[in-house]
Amino acid sequence: MTETLTLPKPRAFRPATTEPVLVKWALIALVLAILTVLLFAPLIAVFEEALRRGAAFALASLSEPDAQSAIRLTLLVAAMTVPLNAAFGIAAAWAVTKFDWRGKAWVITLIDLPFSVSPVVAGLLFVLMFGSNSALGVWLVANGYPIVFAVPGIVLATLFITFPFVARELIPIMLEQGRSEEEAALTLGASGWRTFLTVTLPNIRWALLYGVLLCNARAMGEFGAVAVVSGKIRGQTTTMPLMIEMFYNEYLSVAAFTMAAVLALLAFVTLALKSALEWRYADQLAATHRH
Amino acid sequence: MNIDIEDISKDFGKTVALHPVSLAIPSGTLVALLGPSGSGKTTLLRILGGLECPNAGRVLFDGQDATHLTVQDRRAGFVFQSYALFRHMTVFDNIAYGLRARPRKTRPQAAEIARRVTKLLELIKLPDIGARYPSQLSGGQRQRVALARALAIEPRMLLLDEPFGALDAKVRKELRQGLRDIHDTTGLTSVFVTHDQEEAMALADLVVVMSMGRIEQVGKPDDIRARPKTDFVREFLSA
Ligand SMILES: Nc1ncnc2c1ncn2[C@@H]1O[C@H](COP(=O)(O)OP(=O)(O)O)[C@@H](O)[C@H]1O
Ligand SMILES: [Mg+2]
Numbered sequence: 001m002t003e004t005l006t007l008p009k010p011r012a013f014r015p016a017t018t019e020p021v022l023v024k025w026a027l028i029a030l031v032l033a034i035l036t037v038l039l040f041a042p043l044i045a046v047f048e049e050a051l052r053r054g055a056a057f058a059l060a061s062l063s064e065p066d067a068q069s070a071i072r073l074t075l076l077v078a079a080m081t082v083p084l085n086a087a088f089g090i091a092a093a094w095a096v097t098k099f100d101w102r103g104k105a106w107v108i109t110l111i112d113l114p115f116s117v118s119p120v121v122a123g124l125l126f127v128l129m130f131g132s133n134s135a136l137g138v139w140l141v142a143n144g145y146p147i148v149f150a151v152p153g154i155v156l157a158t159l160f161i162t163f164p165f166v167a168r169e170l171i172p173i174m175l176e177q178g179r180s181e182e183e184a185a186l187t188l189g190a191s192g193w194r195t196f197l198t199v200t201l202p203n204i205r206w207a208l209l210y211g212v213l214l215c216n217a218r219a220m221g222e223f224g225a226v227a228v229v230s231g232k233i234r235g236q237t238t239t240m241p242l243m244i245e246m247f248y249n250e251y252l253s254v255a256a257f258t259m260a261a262v263l264a265l266l267a268f269v270t271l272a273l274k275s276a277l278e279w280r281y282a283d284q285l286a287a288t289h290r291h
Numbered sequence: 292m293n294i295d296i297e298d299i300s301k302d303f304g305k306t307v308a309l310h311p312v313s314l315a316i317p318s319g320t321l322v323a324l325l326g327p328s329g330s331g332k333t334t335l336l337r338i339l340g341g342l343e344c345p346n347a348g349r350v351l352f353d354g355q356d357a358t359h360l361t362v363q364d365r366r367a368g369f370v371f372q373s374y375a376l377f378r379h380m381t382v383f384d385n386i387a388y389g390l391r392a393r394p395r396k397t398r399p400q401a402a403e404i405a406r407r408v409t410k411l412l413e414l415i416k417l418p419d420i421g422a423r424y425p426s427q428l429s430g431g432q433r434q435r436v437a438l439a440r441a442l443a444i445e446p447r448m449l450l451l452d453e454p455f456g457a458l459d460a461k462v463r464k465e466l467r468q469g470l471r472d473i474h475d476t477t478g479l480t481s482v483f484v485t486h487d488q489e490e491a492m493a494l495a496d497l498v499v500v501m502s503m504g505r506i507e508q509v510g511k512p513d514d515i516r517a518r519p520k521t522d523f524v525r526e527f528l529s530a
Contacts, residue, residue, distance in 0.1 A: 180371045180372075180373065180375035181375050181376075181377055181378070183342055183362075183369075183371070183375065184369065184371060184375040184376075184377070184440075185377075185388065185392070186342070186362040186363060187340055187341075187342070187362055187363075187365075187367060187368070187369040187441075188388050188389035188392055188440070188441075188443075188444055189363045189366070189389050189392045189393060189444055190363070190388070190389075190392040191363070191392075194392055198388075198392075199377055202379045203378065203379060
């Protein structure tokens with residue numbers, strides 16, 4: 001028996017950095033499948049449920065006074081918390097990345113606290129601090145400034161929950177960029193404020209925008225903390241997510257899903273806004289090479 | 292401008308960056324701060340520029356106490372180690388930055404700013420790159436733009452931190468001569484930091500050898516080479 005020596009067949013040339021076509025398509029298909037199951041299908045279901053009895057019926061559910069009040073309240077809360085948290089986030093990131101001071105590491109950990117604490121617990125903290133169990137809460141109510149079961153409490157709870165978004169986007173990029181550009185501006189005679197406006201802010205604007213969008217999405221969508229502090233008073237302290245739950249529990253499924261669809265649409269608008277800005281400023285993005 | 296450093300000391304918590312050091316720099320001199328990494332060169336330069344505050348001691352500019360002068364009021368042209376160009380601005384806007392940052396009363400008109408920027412671009416022999424962004428420049432070009440930006444404010448002195456550190460040997464030699472030429476045309480008192488003794492000796496009028504936060508020797512390149520004062524200087528030069 002003679003054994004024939006078989007050489008391995010020469011394989012088709014392929015550059016080291018490209019995967020075989022099969023792997024590529026398998027991966028793309030997998031990602032699309034996951035997106036479909038987790039993202040597209042539920043979204044379509046929401047819109048389908050909302051429109052089950054026609055667009056007119058869906059829109060009518062939105063024009064109810066309670067629904068209107070919920071939409072207005074959610075927009076108001078977002079309009080108040082997002083600018084405040086953008087400012088707080090910039091201040092925190094600035095303090096943490098541009099200066100050296102004791103306890104800095106501690107503060108960085110603290111910034112993440114709202115992410116690690118359950119929103120319900122956060123809500124309870126505000127009820128304990130400002131509710132009728134505390135002297136401060138009693139005094140505030142007596143003087144006409146109720147916080148718990150009122151709009152200020154909702155704003156406070158939302159501020160707390162959404163605080164990390166901007167700061168967390170900014171800290172890594174500000175650390176990476178260091179302080180030397182700011183120092184250069186100072187040596188060139190710019191004031192601290194001018195340095196911030198003309199050097200720091202342009203350098204962080206994309207991260208800032210991204211953080212603001214995330215912050216906004218969460219501010220409009222927050223449920224747990226707001227549910228606890230708001231007292232869910234219909235037409236007064238009920239935000240869109242709370243309203244959705246109420247409608248749903250009352251078997252008003254069209255109203256619930258229509259409100260959910262509006263919330264989803266608001267999210268789309270922010271995403272579209274981000275993409276439009278990225279497209280518009282693509283050249284600047286490339287020049288500063290950041291996302 | 293004469294610069295006098297009197298018993299300046301600086302520590303960062305437990306690390307002592309500068310033991311009291313004193314140094315007199317005559318007007319118009321090109322000075323090299325030479326020493327190994329960690330010897331306190333950058334710290335001393337930053338104290339001169341007002342970016343760092345000394346723990347004790349005084350800095351005098353032309354005999355006037357400048358220790359507590361703000362960074363902005365020092366009017367020191369500072370070239371940073373990695374140049375620190377404003378990445379989101381064109382070369383033109385980088386160089387114009389200091390002029391535009393002036394208070395309205397002393398701020399030149401836009402046309403005058405453009406004229407000065409153009410002149411500076413010619414001085415650094417890069418007349419055509421005004422519209423580019425820093426990321427589109429080579430290392431050597433960046434260094435020259437950083438120099439032009441520092442010169443635009445009509446500084447009283449020039450401070451450069453390892454201006455050739457990030458460049459390859461050939462570009463380094465070219466730019467050395469460039470710095471010497473600019474120093475000679477402007478007549479500015481200039482201090483540059485380097486850890487390269489050959490560079491310090493070739494370029495500077497006065498070499499300040501530093502080690503571990505102390506000044507070991509100050510002298511003309513030839514004197515230091517001929518008569519090293521301490522063991523450290525002798526060893527550092529022979530390395
Ligand atoms: N911001 C700072 N914080 C803590 N230590 C520093 C800081 N800047 C410099 N040092 C320390 O001071 C000493 C001198 O540093 P530096 O002046 O940068 O030296 P060189 O420029 O000669 O390399 C080093 O030990 C360095 O670690
Ligand atoms: Mg240094």
